[in-house]
Amino acid sequence: MRRREFLAASGIGLWPVRPAAFAAQSSPAPDAFRAVGSRVRVTGMKVFGVSLTPDSDRPYVFVKLETNQGVVGWGEATLEGKAGAALACLEDFREFIIGADPMQVEHHWQSMYVHSFYRAGPVMGSAISGIDQAMWDIRGKVLGLPVYQLLGGPFDPRGVRGYYHADSEDRDELLRLRQTALREGISCFKSGLPEYYEWIGTRAKIERAVRHIQGLREGLGPDIDIAVDFHAKTSPSVATIICKEVEPVNLLFIEEPCPPENVKAMARIARRTTVPIATGERLIAPYGCRELIEMGAIDILQTDINHVGGITALWKVAAMADASGISMAPHACEGPIGGMATLHVDAAMPNFLVQEICSGVQPGMKEKVWEEWFGFPAMRMVDGRFPLPEKPGLGFELSEASLKKFPFGGTRPMARVFHEDGSVAEW
């Protein structure tokens, strides 16, 4: 009797049986999947903290998985303001990953999530995201297809529609932006709100916010889609007042009109206005999105592939949202690996709307570094769309040496802002 059969016959042939009250099986699990798995095994995991500038609040956290077949996979676990925690959490998963068959990415996702006992918040969600993306990269390379084809895409072979950020309030600058957009085929921009808001707004601030949004429409014109990120700077009361005022502007969406913890509060805002509501960048795992989707209140979900749980989780969340007619506009404001990973999932979503990248029309230092790393202008649009990678896996090569120019500058907090009276403000 082979070992696997013996274990199956004795009823302990399942993956590690180690609840405290029962006989602990302390050795790694028997290879129950030997007959049905692949020959690929993860043999090494390397993690990288990469600070583009020494004081960056979001050093990129990259993870590289190596295999016994020579194929490597890259993923991103960047967590804004908490780089050290994300790096440490990746290390905590080392035992889960070494020896794993990356074909079974769903199985390992479940193991990382369930066997961590404490359910994933942003730190664990980001670590799972990085490992999940790296496994999908390996899967695609081993199977010889880009990840979006493994997922059944593309829905649109021209690429993934995206938007850049437009933070100007200046009319002439917005008019110039419009000309550039029309010339380059860019169909959408996102802007923010100009100030910080307390949970009840002063009249002057509310009027400046409304004027800012109206000004965006006047400058960018009627045929460019405009989204406005409230960034949870507003309370439900303040957000609703602004939303009602800007209904005639017909925005593509407003984003995070209140903080994410209270789903009923978010739903209340959505019920009181016709402005499409987008939210979700801070939600972790499909479980974290259930209530919001179930309420049927919001219009657009924005989960982030570097936090929600990678490709596996973003795909599931999109499927869940689709059942409620909710569109997907995934958040991306970290590094380029997550950015490119999210394009693959976007391309396989029937309910995809638009993809973020925190860049402007003019490429800056960040975009130049990305191009150096990958040898192509990663996350830059052509005719208003991010082109789909054609190579297997996530579709890029990355050398460790190229990252060395940007050593880890340590964890830096995100912006800390305060109201006029010194109290803590959301930014």
Added chain:
Amino acid sequence: MADLDITTLDTWMLREPTSRRGYCVLRLKTKSGLAGFGECGEVSVAEIEAAKRVVTGRAATSYEAVRIQLSGAPRAQAGINMATLDLVGKFTKAPVYHVLGGPTRHRVRALASLDGAADEDLVASLKARHSAGFRAFAVPLPPVSARNQGQAFAEAVSRRFDKLRAVAGDADFVLSGAISLTPGDAGRLAAAIERLHLQWFDEPCPLSNLSAVRKITDESATPLGFGRHIEQSGEVQDALREEVVDILRPDLARHGISQIRRMAALAETYYVAVAPHHEGGPIGTVAALHLAASLPNFFMQHIPIPSAEADRRMRAELTGGSVETVKDGFVALPTGPGLGIAVDEKALDKYKERA
């Protein structure tokens, strides 16, 4: 990826000689000469023609984009979805469950229906299915003669399970309601049989008015299975939100692999497992095994093995040897590329009723 461009769609409408169960086998061929197979329920010639117009020239890898465009061919959609995934698997030289991120399990728990209406017939069927390797069995309700069943009905149900348990102490049971009760009757019966610890009470009433169905779950701890008539994911979401379903039973022949994966994603966040409904042929069974090995929240697969030897022989011939063999209550996963079976086209022609 022009190699995987679909050039032809062919179909075989098959019927089992004894049971008269019918199902349709679909074959997609690509420019490069690969053949992918799938299965769906009985489907009209007009629908197949509509499906051909959608799939011809499309890459098998864009199976989700193709699926969405088959709304004019809702039955064929399921089979085309399986066939496109079979092609992707064959092209990548990997089982479909590898393509989809599995395996999440290395064998698949199986469920068999018991044949017969009277207790004695069910006991005989149980003995036969048990020795064929099954350990879980779907059992019909005793005849429902009127509304508002009384104590005699509840006792008849209990007695039935006593007799069955007497011959197979290690067996688990599902009570098949066959949509024959009112929610009120189903609630009372579900409460009365709570302590039989059945795996679940399947489709006791129509899944239409959800607040009426909710009476059953409010009144008992007996798990409920629903879903075989569900068409859209939104209906799954409603049932989950109203807390009326403990095990989701979407129909394989109606949805195929991808659509059930999407429904399963919804169910997962409600801690609800999936046991796809399957009353079709052996290619469908194989597709169900790949689906099971791709889901984290799969529980059990109904294997519709016919009681007549002639029907069983036909099923084995179609797939070049039976893939529906059960051992200790589980079916083994196929391991070859794609669906992992060698469909015998001569057998398809032999049993073909029409195209």
